[in-house]
Amino acid sequence: MKKMKLAAIFAGLVSVFTFSSCLNDGDSGSNYDLYEIVTVEEGSIFGGTVLKGDAWGYTYTPVASSVLAGLKASDGSYYKRAQVGIKLMEGEAITEGKKSYKVSEVGVLAILNYKDFNVQSDTLRTDYALVSLEDSNNKIWAINGYVNVPFTFKTKEQLSMNDFHLYAVEAKEDTLVTKLQQTKGADDAYQTGSALISFHMPFNDMKFRDIFDQVVPKSDTIVVKVTAKGENDKELVSTVKCSASNMQASY
Incomplete structure (x- = not known):
């Protein structure tokens, strides 16, 4: 079948990875039917562990647990966010209106950096200026309970994702x-x-x-506004619309 490329919003994603992201250069992806950024969801309503895709909203169910072996950490738990290549089970085909597919192979291209929102904003004593939010290839997006934020920063030493925190400030309509x-x-x-x-x-x-419960969705749509301190006291701002019910579905 014709291979499908990841939506434009994810173009160049791997190029912005720093910190502890794991890349597998051995996966050329030549035999994959499509590429996705996915959330690993355990104990889903589909039974067992499934992958929830970001680009098209598809759910991918492995034909066997071994299909997801590459997504397991050394302690046996699953990584929660990854960029993968997917091979559909023989006989499956991407069909308009169909949202669930069985998969026979999953190749891990990258493990994404992921963490919870910080819920104790008063403990964050320092605030260094970021260079920018987003860039020409990567925009903020929100789906499956995650707000995905690309950004550029300045440093004199190696940083980790634990040096960056996102927290809810308030609800406005x-x-x-x-x-x-x-x-x-x-x-x-x-x-x-x-x-x-x-x-x-x-x-x-x-x-x-x-705070979240004070947000009033418009036909199930909410806006997530991400702000940050920029250089020369400039406020950086990016916004994205998403489904309120989808964001809570992973809870």
């Missing part, structure tokens, strides 16, 4: 206002790095839940 904060750095930093982190909405935390 249909908008959830959030802030991305860099808590480790230096005022005279000169090296520039780019990264992408998938921030998971922690609906089991009451402080976050109280």
Whole structure:
């Protein structure tokens, strides 16, 4: 079948990976039917572990648990976010209106950086200026309970995703206002790095839940507004629309 390319919103994604993302250069992907950024969902309504795709909203069910072996960490748990190549089970074909597919092979191209929202904003004592939110190839997107934020920063040393935090600030009508904060750095930093982190909405935390529940969806659509401190005291702002029910479905 004709191979499908990942939607344009994800073009060049691998190029912005820093920190601890794992790349598997051995997977050429020549035999895959399509490529996706996915969320690994355990104990789903489909039974067992499935992959929920970002690009088209498809659900991928492995024909055997061994199909997902490459998505397991050393402790036996599954990585939650990854970029993968997918081979559909023989006889399956992408069909208009169909949202669930059985898959016989999953090749891991990259493990994404992912973490929960920070729910204790008052503990973030420092706030270094970011260079930018988003870039020409990567825009913020939100799906399956994750807000995915590409950004550029300055540093004088190696940083990890634990040096960056996203937290909910307030609800304004249909908008959830959030802030991305860099808590480790230096005022005279000169090296520039780019990264992408998938921030998971922690609906089991009451402080976050109280803010989220004040957002008023418009026909199930909400806006997530990401702000950050920029250089020369400039405020950086990016927004994205998403489905309120979809964001809560992974809870």
